[in-house]
Amino acid sequence: MNAAPQHRSKKAAAAADGQKRALPASLSRNAPLVPVDSAGGQALAAVIAILTFLAALCAGGAELVSASSAQWRSEIAREVTIQIRPNAQRSIDQDVERAVALARQASGVEQAQAFTKEESERLLEPWLGTGLDFKDLPVPRLIVIKIKQDAKPDFGPLRQALQRDVPGASLDDHALWVSRLSTMANTIIGVGIFLVALVLLAAGLAVIFATRGAMAGNREVVEVLHFVGANDDFIAREFQRRFFRLGLRGSAIGAAAALVLTLILGFVTRSWRASPAGDQLEALFGAFTISWSGYTVVILIAFLVAVIAGIVSRLTVRRFLNESG
Amino acid sequence: MRALYDEDYDEGAAPAVHFENVGVRYGMGPEVLRDLTFSIEPNSFQFLTGPSGAGKTTLLRLILLSVKPTRGLISLFGEDVSRISKDELTSVRRRMGVVFQDFRLLDHLTTYENVALPLRVQGKEESSYRAEVVELLRWVGLGDRMHMLPPVLSGGEKQRAAIARALIVRPDLLLADEPTGNVDPSLARRLLRLFIELNRLGTSVVIATHDFSLMDQLDVRRLVLGDGRLHIDE
Numbered sequence: 005m006n007a008a009p010q011h012r013s014k015k016a017a018a019a020a021d022g023q024k025r026a027l028p029a030s031l032s033r034n035a036p037l038v039p040v041d042s043a044g045g046q047a048l049a050a051v052i053a054i055l056t057f058l059a060a061l062c063a064g065g066a067e068l069v070s071a072s073s074a075q076w077r078s079e080i081a082r083e084v085t086i087q088i089r090p091n092a093q094r095s096i097d098q099d100v101e102r103a104v105a106l107a108r109q110a111s112g113v114e115q116a117q118a119f120t121k122e123e124s125e126r127l128l129e130p131w132l133g134t135g136l137d138f139k140d141l142p143v144p145r146l147i148v149i150k151i152k153q154d155a156k157p158d159f160g161p162l163r164q165a166l167q168r169d170v171p172g173a174s175l176d177d178h179a180l181w182v183s184r185l186s187t188m189a190n191t192i193i194g195v196g197i198f199l200v201a202l203v204l205l206a207a208g209l210a211v212i213f214a215t216r217g218a219m220a221g222n223r224e225v226v227e228v229l230h231f232v233g234a235n236d237d238f239i240a241r242e243f244q245r246r247f248f249r250l251g252l253r254g255s256a257i258g259a260a261a262a263l264v265l266t267l268i269l270g271f272v273t274r275s276w277r278a279s280p281a282g283d284q285l286e287a288l289f290g291a292f293t294i295s296w297s298g299y300t301v302v303i304l305i306a307f308l309v310a311v312i313a314g315i316v317s318r319l320t321v322r323r324f325l326n327e328s329g
Numbered sequence: 330m331r332a333l334y335d336e337d338y339d340e341g342a343a344p345a346v347h348f349e350n351v352g353v354r355y356g357m358g359p360e361v362l363r364d365l366t367f368s369i370e371p372n373s374f375q376f377l378t379g380p381s382g383a384g385k386t387t388l389l390r391l392i393l394l395s396v397k398p399t400r401g402l403i404s405l406f407g408e409d410v411s412r413i414s415k416d417e418l419t420s421v422r423r424r425m426g427v428v429f430q431d432f433r434l435l436d437h438l439t440t441y442e443n444v445a446l447p448l449r450v451q452g453k454e455e456s457s458y459r460a461e462v463v464e465l466l467r468w469v470g471l472g473d474r475m476h477m478l479p480p481v482l483s484g485g486e487k488q489r490a491a492i493a494r495a496l497i498v499r500p501d502l503l504l505a506d507e508p509t510g511n512v513d514p515s516l517a518r519r520l521l522r523l524f525i526e527l528n529r530l531g532t533s534v535v536i537a538t539h540d541f542s543l544m545d546q547l548d549v550r551r552l553v554l555g556d557g558r559l560h561i562d563e
Contacts, residue, residue, distance in 0.1 A: 031441050031463070031475065032455050039437045228433045231393060232494070233423035234450035236415060 037229060037242045038222055048214040049254035052207055056258025056309050059203035060302040064266055066196025067298035073189030080178045080185070084159065086147040089172045099170045100145050106165045107149050112157025115150040200305065204312060211247060211313045215320040218243065226325075236325045244318035251313025252306075259306035266294055343407030344368040345502045345533040346392055351401030353387060362387055363557045365401065369502070369535060374528045376544050377537040379554030385537040386430060388554065389504050392535075393427060394418060406501070423451065426495030426532075428505040432487045434479040434494075440486075441466065441475040444493045451498075462497060469493050469523075470516070484511035492520060496527060503527060506537045517543060 086107060088099050100118045107116035119127070124145050125138040151157060159177055166173040219226065229239055294302075346369040353362045362384045369375065377385050390396040391403065394410055403410045405421050413421065426447075434443045442449075444466060448458045466475050469489040479487055488511045495503060503524065509517035521543065528534045535552075538544065544551065551562040 030455055031459055032445065032449075033439070033442070035438055035442060037435070037438075037446075037449075224433070225435055227395070228435060229446075229450060230419075231395070231422060231427055231433070232447040232450055233419060233498070235419040238450055238452075 036246050038218065038225060038239070038246055042218075042221070044214060044217055044221070045250055048210060049250050049257075051210050052251050052254030052309060052313065053258035053261070055203045055207045055210070056255040056306055057262050058258075059200045059305050059309070060259050060262030061265070062196045062199040062203065063301045063305055064262060064294050064298055066193045066200075067294050067301060069189055069192045069196075071295055071298075073185055077182050077185055080182055082151045082153075083178065084149040084151065085176045085178070086149065086166065087174050087176060088145045088147070088170065089174075090142040090144065091172045094172070096145055099173065100147065103147055103166060103170045103173050106162060106169065107147060110149075110157060110159070110162040112152050112155035113149055114152040114155075117148050117150075119146040119148070121145065204305075204309065207251075207309050208312050208316045211251070211316045212320050215243060215247065215317040216324060219321060219324045236322060239325065240318045240321040243321045244314045247317035248310055248314030252310035255306035255309035255313075258309075259302050262302060263299065266298075342371045344370050344404075345373075345406060347402075347404045348391075349402040351391065351398045351403060353384075353391065353396060354399050360399070361557055362391075362554075362559075365559050367552060367559055367561060369533050371501070371533055372528065372531055374525070374534045374547070374549045375536075375552055376547075376549065377535055377552045377554065378539055378544065380539065383554040384557060385539075385554055386506055388559075389427070389506055389535070389537055392502075392504060393422070393425065423447075423498065424501040426498060426500035426503045428488075428491050428495045428503075428508045430506040430510070430537075432479070432491040434487055434490055436479050439476050439478055440471055440482065440490045443479065443490055444475075444497055446494060447498045458497075462493075465493050465497060466490075469520075485513070485516065488512055489516075489520070492523075496523070499527070499530065500532055502533045502535070504535050504537075507540075508536060509538065509540060509543055514542070518546065521546060 086103050088096060088103060090096050091099075104116050104118050107113055121143070124143050127146070128138070128143065159175055163175050166175060226239055229242075346367075348365045348367050351362065351365040352360045354360045365388070377388065379385055387396060391398060392405070394403075394405075394413075406424060408417065408421065410418075410421075434440075435446070438446065441462060445455070445458060445462045448462070449455075463472070463475065466472055469492060471486060471489055471493065474482060474486055474490075479490065482490065488508065492505070492508055495505065505524070508524075509520055512520065517540075524534050524536065525547070536543075553560045553562060
């Protein structure tokens with residue numbers, strides 16, 4: 005202000021200059037121009053925390069299924085089975101030996117191991133029970149082929165050789181099973197992504213309602229900001245900054261809660277490992293821990309929720325101000 | 330005391346405010362202001378007076394463009410406001426300083442932050458205006474109140490903070506609604522001297538008041554509102 009100095013004497017000016025030198029680096033607390041940390045703001049942070057928690061659980065679950073299914077598929081894909089059905093005109097033991105020999109000659113095969121007759125019969129016990137005499141039953145024989153790591157062998161020649169030399173033998177590369185498993189896992193992952201998208205949409209809608217409420221509650225503040233020369237974009241940026249921080253606080257709490265829950269569940273399942281229930285869980289989900297990519301996804305979701313909160317509030321403010329002229 | 334108005338305002342420049350047959354009504358009610366035709370010239374000084382409820386505040390809000398006229402033409406700094414864009418409206422408002430009757434300080438900001446607000450919304454760095462704001466605060470007697478929040482200030486202190494906020498940008502047009510209503514006579518005289526000084530530096534000043542003792546201190550034109558019409562005492 006230039007009017008004031010003309011009213012001061014030289015002495016007063018010197019005193020003021022002395023005081024000016026003593027001014028601290030900043031007198032402003034950088035306080036937000038639009039106060040949204042009201043009860044409504046806290047409620048919004050709580051809603052965002054809950055939504056982020058649910059989204060993080062969905063994403064973590066999808067990641068868990070994805071990792072487990074990839075593990076199952078890689079294990080299954082490394083194994084191929086030859087099944088030899090009994091034929092009254094042929095010696096099944098000779099057929100098994102011939103098939104094993106053919107399999108060992110095939111490229112990419114690490115190991116070919118035939119199940120003995122007893123082992124093959126034992127495989128039927130879960131369905132037929134123990135103590136049965138399998139002598140009269142035409143129990144097929146199995147040969148398990150382990151494929152070398154990273155090898156992608158072409159089983160066409162082996163299949164042709166088996167058809168030619170071992171009639172009644174069939175080669176199963178588990179492609180159908182892998183395909184079904186893949187479809188199931190992809191469906192679960194798709195549902196997880198859809199749920200995350202729904203939760204993000206719900207967070208966006210909650211922010212729209214909260215922003216409109218904040219605009220209505222701060223109508224006088226907005227009016228004063230306009231009178232002192234703030235344009236709509238400045239006001240929208242102020243709201244965006246506030247809601248981004250509010251969203252980040254809520255989403256960080258929600259994501260942290262989800263990660264803590266995952267750690268607790270991992271700890272609990274590890275402590276149950278010796279029990280039958282623990283075995284079932286581990287068979288289904290592996291070690292019930294999410295990988296680094298899972299943690300990254302959860303953190304990204306938390307950040308995304310905060311960004312959505314900021315952008316949605318900015319757009320809502322712009323629209324509100326345009327509507328109100 | 331004399332202001333610049335009577336002597337040598339810039340006759341070539343467009344008026345800061347020009348009203349032509351302006352009328353305002355709220356809803357379907359009668360016109361509260363009608364047939365207002367007047368100009369506020371650059372560097373001029375005037376009082377806007379009239380009894381309570383005569384429409385002084387409404388007239389100031391018309392100038393601030395927070396109330397739209399139901400008829401007539403308003404131009405600010407030579408621009409017809411009926412065709413003004415939002416960006417131009419912001420530019421026009423940045424040329425105006427306003428002191429509200431109810432102060433309109435932001436309760437969550439300190440006195441310093443309230444006074445610095447017009448500069449902050451313009452995107453200026455705090456280091457560029459800090460000393461200036463502190464100097465003005467000291468001059469209006471709020472040097473030791475700069476870190477306080479408005480709810481703990483007295484009425485007079487709030488009024489001085491509101492005045493300081495309006496003056497900090499050295500506006501081309503100052504609109505003050507009862508700026509001395511809550512201060513003692515000696516401070517009122519001091520604030521009036523500040524307005525006169527601002528006027529000498531080139532600001533057009535409009536002070537809405539019904540305080541005759543204040544108006545009698547200055548021989549300037551008076552815009553008198555009564556029965557919704559404006560009468561000008563040159």
